[in-house]
Amino acid sequence: MFLIFGDPVSHSKSPLMHNYFFKKEGIDECYGRFCLKDGSKIIEKFKELKIKGANVTVPHKEWAYKLADEVRGIAKEIGAVNTLVKEDDKIVGYNTDAPGFLEAVKDFKFKKPLIIGAGGTAKALSLVLPKADILNRSEKRLEYFKKKGKKTFTWNEIDNFDYDLIINTTSAGLNDENLPAPTNIINKLFSNSKYAVDVIYGKETPFLKKAKEYNLKTKSGLDMLVYQGVLAMELFLGKELDREKVAKLYFEILR
Ligand SMILES: NC(=O)c1ccc[n+]([C@@H]2O[C@H](COP(=O)([O-])OP(=O)(O)OC[C@H]3O[C@@H](n4cnc5c(N)ncnc54)[C@H](OP(=O)(O)O)[C@@H]3O)[C@@H](O)[C@H]2O)c1
Known part of the structure; x- marks a missing residue:
């Protein structure tokens, strides 16, 4: 189970994109949304919900950066995390927006x-x-x-x-x-x-x-949205994907 944390979060396109990918690829997973009011509880909630990974949107990206067990890559310089992944016993933070x-x-x-x-x-x-x-x-x-x-x-x-x-x-x-x-x-x-x-x-x-x-x-911003999603999916699954193939699926469902 994966989801997106944000407030508001009802407008997010991430569930649509990622669930379509799971369905098309025959992966038995689902992706939901969670309206989190208090960003300081983000890691607590992640653990409580027993999810494998999450995206983070406004206004909680700085909280995710501060509270993740470890932050990797460009997220360290940006000071904001938009992707959290459970890796062994750690919750690791990444940023896929700029990449x-x-x-x-x-x-x-x-x-x-x-x-x-x-x-x-x-x-x-x-x-x-x-x-x-x-x-x-x-x-x-x-x-x-x-x-x-x-x-x-x-x-x-x-x-x-x-x-x-x-x-x-x-x-x-x-x-x-x-x-x-x-x-x-x-x-x-x-x-x-x-x-x-x-x-x-x-x-x-x-x-x-x-x-x-x-x-x-x-x-347009749609391209950026799609590719941050593709990179997040690679992190969720812990493997490299055919990025153009996945992006094509995301564009298909978003359009
Ligand atoms: N596609 C994606 O995946 C993606 C990801 C992240 C964000 N976004 C979009 O990016 C945009 C900016 O987000 P942000 O978080 O960076 O915003 P932000 O931190 O609030 O910064 C807004 C910037 O826009 C300027 N600005 C606002 N209204 C303006 C206007 N009418 N004319 C000229 N400059 C104006 C501000 O100038 P002053 O300093 O003069 O106030 C400031 O530099 C939003 O539309 C958001 O939806 C898209």
Whole structure:
């Protein structure tokens, strides 16, 4: 038995994706959801429910990081865990969100990325994209990136438009029709770029609509969601999978 912890959790697509995989592969397992109010109880609940593995979503990823018996891989740098796996007597924490992003864009041949936004997703992506610069609406959240030696800009400061991959990690476009930066900035960026990725899923955002007008190759948050799920399934089963085959199943059921 596997499940996802979150609050809220009813919107999560993970049960749909993973149960479809189990069914198609003839694996006698199931994947549920658990609305956990108190994140400090996450490991206690994991043990009580006697599950083999879990995904963790908002707002409990930091609790999972703090409380897992051991944290492995990029999760240590990110400071957030989205996958918990029972391995012998230990509950081990991993992060497949940022590696899932990399897997989703593996056919994009980019050299110089620009991340728009400076929140949790931007932090995680900046760790797997060490060459990325950061553009944000306001100054405050850029401090973290400056301390890490990153090149950062606010909308007023940007003076370089030479990027081949533009990534929107803001929530602009999620519940509105906004672009993540003023139109003139996005136009200049897109006229030099080859690729655009939006981490938002469930709709075509104004950011991706515009990218298509510029004939850029695009990926949406759906791709990131699918590949974080594929990587989580590898950890749950403790073996490498044919990632493209599993991703195809996940896209099939999500669409
Ligand atoms: N596909 C996936 O698997 C996946 C995974 C994780 C997250 N996501 C999505 O990623 C998005 C961001 O999540 P997060 O946790 O990183 O958010 P967050 O920590 O709250 O950060 C939000 C960032 O967006 C900026 N922002 C918000 N509204 C804006 C607007 N109208 N125009 C320009 N900038 C704006 C903020 O700028 P200020 O600093 O100026 O406030 C901040 O930099 C959400 O839409 C979430 O659903 C998707």
